[in-house]
Amino acid sequence: MKRIIERFTVVALILWITVEVQGALWGASSYNTLKTRTAEYLELRDEVDALKKKTADLSRRADNLNRRSLDLEYLKERVRIVLGFVHQDEIVIPRDQFDAALKKGERGQR
Secondary structure (H helix, E strand, O other): OHHHHHHHHHHHHHHHHHHHHHHHHHOOOOOHHHHHHHHHHHHHHHHHHHHHHHHHHHHHHHHHHHHHHOOOHHHHHHHHHOOOOOOOOOOOOOEEEEHHHHHHHHHHHO
C-alpha cells in the first residue's frame, strides 16, 4: 500500500509539473503571451504619444486662431502658405522653374 501511495505521489507530482510547465509556455499568462502583450503595449503607447502630440499641436493652432488672442503674424503666414498670397514688391518663382534653373546652373559649372 505504501508503494502505491509513493507511486501515485510521484505520478501526481510529474503531472502537476507538466501542467505548470504547459501553462508557463502556452497558457493565458505564459511567457509568450507576456512578450506579445508587452510588444502590443509599446506600440499602443507610441500611438497614444503621437496622438497627444498631434492634439497639443491642433489645440495650439486653434488657440492661435481664437479672436481674443489672434496673432496677426501667424495669420499672415498661414494666408501666404495656404492661399499663396504675396506682397506687391515680392518676386515669385514657381518651384519647377526654380529647380530647372538650379539644374541648368549645375550643368554650366561642369
